[in-house]
Amino acid sequence: MIVVTGATGNVGRELVRRLIEAGESVTAVARHVTAVPDGVRALAADLTDPDSLRPALDGADALFLMLPGDVLGARDGVSKVVDLARLSGVRRVVLLTSQSAASRPESAGHGQRVLEFEEDVRRSGMEWTIVRPGGIASNAFAWAESIRTGRTMAAPFAEVGLPLVDPDDIAAVAAAVLREPAAHQGRIYELTGPELVNPRQIAAAIGAALGEPVEFVEQTREQARAQMLTFMPEPVVDGTLAILGEPNERELRISPDVEDVLGRRPNPFSAWAERNVVAFR
Template identity: 40%
Template sequence: MILITGATGTIGSALVRRLVDDGIPVRATTREPDHATFPAGIEVVRVDYREPATFAAAMTGIEAAFLNGVPGPDGTGTDAALVEAARTAGVRRVVKLSAIGTGDPRLAGPGSWHVPGEEAVRESGLEWTILRPNTFASNTFSWLEPLRNGHPVPNLTGDGRQAVVDPRDIADVAAAALRDTAHHGRTYTLTGPTLQTGRGQAAELAAVLGRPIEVTDIAPDDARAFMTAAGLAPAFIEGALIGQTFIRDGHNALLSGDVAAVLGRPPRSYAEWAGDHREQFMVSAREPSQP
């Protein structure tokens, strides 16, 4: 039995599907078991990171656990508490979802968010693997709203290039690490196969959709105002801006061979991700509204 925390999320849900397809018994966690939808036949347990008393039951009878914390400065103690519960319950192996650039001093705030969790995992005495994915290809779902409203999609990272990674590749690597002791003690950096700018991604999505996509560059102050209006916490906003500046300045132009080394095939491209999600982007633009 493998435990997937954050099982309703981008990576967790892809990982649940991967394991179920492979016939592996899965226990999935969510704060709201009555409202979440999962494949048939899996166990579902309620876990809330703000209630560590919910962890023990989730970890009982588990061989390996996937730790999917919540990004931002408020979630830094969650992994240590999950690791402690795993150790107490006799779990053999943990796989932690971290982030690219963790520990890089140039990333200040966001580069530190996963450090306590990585340390807890490395010092756990359990078999462990840490995954440091790059920016998810699926983050461009945030473009759906401007596309629907007939607005340009925002580019927050200027001419900075990066190799966005397909969430399905992260899930595939996680599944391998959860099932095979060969990945013990490894910290994998997970990127896509190609360095590209935000504008490059938009051009590839436009080619998939068969229509042009207009892009507008967003200055950091405007991005801050937008995220503030969206109700995001100030510390999260400042962290996101630091991350965007890091990419804009070219520091995230990194290609890793770890996906290929683990899976024995190249990582999926952004164009492949876009093609596989074409239907979701086939929105007809409404009359432009005020931004």
């Protein structure tokens, strides 16, 4: 039995689908688990309340553990989830963290916390693999409403590109790791897309998928900061703006890891936009 946390999200939903298609038995976990494929055991649990995961972990062999935003502030809770998994007999964990563990290890809002969670898993005594994506293509859902209603997209740093990774590629790597653990044990994979894509190109790719132009409106850093502060804590906002505006060498690097694990190139942003065009229509 493989337990997938975050099972209804961009990554988890596709991971559950892939595992079920491959004949694995899967328990899907989220706070509200809706619309899972046939054959999946669905259990509601909250990662900030480790005890709520007991029924899901009971009898499980493997755990895909992701750390949604509200969990990142709760290290004790995550340590308890890891302890509980080991005590429940789980033998291996695939942990989804973030490239910031390597690119911004000193950043309080990013790498530092992520590294602490990774350390908990590495010291757990269970077999582990860590998957560190860079920026995820599905962040573009943030512009779905403005594109749907006004065919406009506002963002800062129009010309600064990052190698955005398709969440389906993250799911495909996680599925491969969960299905062939021996080949991936103790490995850390950094996952990126195949090319740098900047906000202006994001607007153009979504416009191309729609068959209609999307107007790009460049925000100042301050405008973007004010908007982000309405839904993110300040250190996370400043860390995120630093990555978006002044990415360092590590954040600009095209990683070979998706191709090494899957034997094919990662998907470009345009493929994600075409598959998800309905959200922008």
